[in-house]
Amino acid sequence: MFRRKWSGLPADPDFPVDLSKLGYFINEDDEVRAIDNPDNYFHFFFNRNPRWNERQRYAFNQALQYVIWERLEKLGLKKELLPLGTLDTNKPHVPIFVSSDIATKSRVVVIFGETVQDLGVLAHRIIGGPGGINKGSMVSVVSALQKQCSSPSDPTSPGIILANMGELIWYPEGKRTLSRSAFAAAPMQSAVHYNNVIEKGNMVEKNSSPRMHVGHIFQEVIPHFTKDDAKIDIIVLGSSADYVEEFLDLPPMWNVWKSRVSCLAIVGGLYPVWDLKNDEFVNVFLRNKARAYVTSVEPAGMVISGPEGNPKTTTFTQMGCPIFSSGEPNYTETALIAGSEVILGWLQEVAMTPEGQDYTNPYFHVDFADPVFDTDEPDWSPWQNEELVGQKDEHDKMWTEQVYEKTGDPQGEKPNLFVLRGDEDNEQAKKENVKMGQVEDKN
Template identity: 85%
Template sequence: MFRRKWSGLPADPEFPVDLSKLGSSLRSYFINEDDEVRAIDNPDNYFHFFFNRSPRWNERQRYAFNQALQYVIWERLEKLGLKKTLLPLGTSDENKPHVPIFVSSDIATKSRVVVIFGETSQDLGVLAHRVIGGPGGVAKGSMISIVSALQKQCSSPSDSAPPGIILANMGELIWYPEGKRTLSRSAFAGVPMQSAVHYTNVIENGNMVKKNSTPRMHVGHIFQEVIPHLTKDDAKIDVVVLGDSADYVEEFLDLTPMWNVWKKRISCLSIVGGLYPVWDLKDDEFVNKFLRNKARAYVVSVEPAGMVISGPDGNPKTSTFTQMGCPVFSSGEPSYTERILITGSEIILGWLQEVAMTPEGEHYANPYFHVEFADPVFDTDEPDWSQWQNPELAGQQDGNAEVQTNQDPEETGNPQGEEPKLVMLQRTEDSERNEKENMKMGQDENKN
């Protein structure tokens, strides 16, 4: 009988957390004069992920690569005047479970503080690894560029000092005992296992950090303990939420007891790539006063950065989700949510400065936006399924289908209160003949 011992399983591969020592010269990297990560053996090449047929080898290399770059980012953030702070507050022993965040070293003296909640899938200090390890470079793809830009701003018309900064850590909430640090879910899957063929690393109670074991708890800890403890009582707070962190931050602020505490301190809310629907919010003052007047959303769009896509009540003429209770703008980023703050940093951070420079004694409010934006209509041979309630209109461009229905055409134009009717599509003789010809060609190819 065949029997395999645990000791006979292949060992998990090891890669040093060092760009220049990941392995052979084919897998070693450096940061060039343009701040981009390139291969040592060929400086024209970026990071090479698929270097092995085994996915586990590739994942382990990616883990070491990302960890090495994160330490570079942390070192640069500290040079910009930020210091690493351990949560829950009061934690001093780095060997015990903790979640790190970055805070301005002089935050206690600041009259304005910008709090940034990153995506729950990203490492602390990271915006987009596709930029950090590819075209763009380390600073552009990380919080380094954002912190540098904020440090050029003023806190208020009477305070020319730059604002304080808090970088929350929404992604790295899983404690990794062997590494004495927390990791994101994707990074935790890349840490060493008992063998290279084990399924994955299991998250247990020992991997939880007190008061910070979930993104929702981390948001509560930041608002209820970190900000009150580290900042002045009268310091104004600008909140920036990235991607899915908008769900947790808006959910927290929508609680009436919490909003009654924070409505006097929060100056504005910038929703960068978030998609939290306004109909899930309950507090009337938070929705109808704050979001409408002191919040803006920036979305993935092919339109120029800064174009108004929608007002606070949404725009039915676009397929972009706009029901967020605040004006919606194009970020200029056409594809990826994680790149929105990178591509649209000038308009996003510029608006924060605009709010901060509101004359003393006045309250900032979004201007009224006359929105004329609508999705472009392209000439196409495809049926216009936007008129699906009217089967005659829906199928009028489809030459290979004939619509059969007993529904009264006059009733189809008014779908209010009616359920969609069943529409039967019957293939024509041309479509059946084409299908037979395709099947015959496929059989001939199989014979060859």
């Protein structure tokens, strides 16, 4: 009887979390290239076995994340562990980044990244491809925000909080949290195990889901790190919009935050306004102090819809706020990259509202509509063969005469599956069938 031991299973492939050991380097344009051929970017399909490819990408992404974290720290951000008060890194915790001088800031920008991305990452297609590490990560966003002013009377840059919406699964062996895709690619007992299983031990207190993480950021993190009168600007990416809007829509929560939240930039989110119940949050805040930036082929900043929606476009516009093009036609993850100048520029516009005035979105006259293509059948009459046209007219005449004889209706319709052929046409068809090798039915 055949018996296979656990020790006989193929070992899970292991790759070093180091760019140079993986065969890559960062060139002078801040792009990751292959050492053996600097013209090549990251090569995912290097093996026929998908597990080997996933394990290599896992190590590659982690190596890049540590590079991003190092750059964020050089920009003055400090890594903090949640839940607040966590000191032992061996215990389950979720990292976030907070400005080291945030306690002195009169304005704070809180960024909730996509729920499928690693902390500090915007788009791996940019980080590991054309564009480079800074452009495809939060490094570019943080750098741009640090050039802004907090208010007309405060020329210092705003404080920044980078929430961690994607990495919420605790990986004990690595002593860190991972995203769902990274957890699936993390080391297993063998290369042929089905998957890593999420159990109770993989949960982080108060941060085991994106919804809980949003609540922890608002209820504990922001009050702990910021001044009580600091104004809060919020940027949400992708599906994070669902959880942030859902939280702020709660009347008890909105009563607490309505005096502090200055504006909300929804980048790539699609949360429908009819799921929101708080009239004050929807008809006052979203209408007047929020903007959505969607994927679109239109230039960044073009107005797609007003708060009421735009029935002249197939783009989803029922979000309760003015909607603009991000300048990115395809990918939600690159919408903030493509529209950063417009999006962050609007945050600065809100922050520079004169003292004593309350910012309100201006009225937008929306002319945008999807282009209408002419679907009428083109006129092919100039291309008709005069001889064939004459034959067609003769056939139509013969058909009409036969119908009139049988039914008395000179306008009888022709059946779609029958074609009336003359004797000459039938003989020609037989000759063509013989040429094509078809067997003629002699019966």
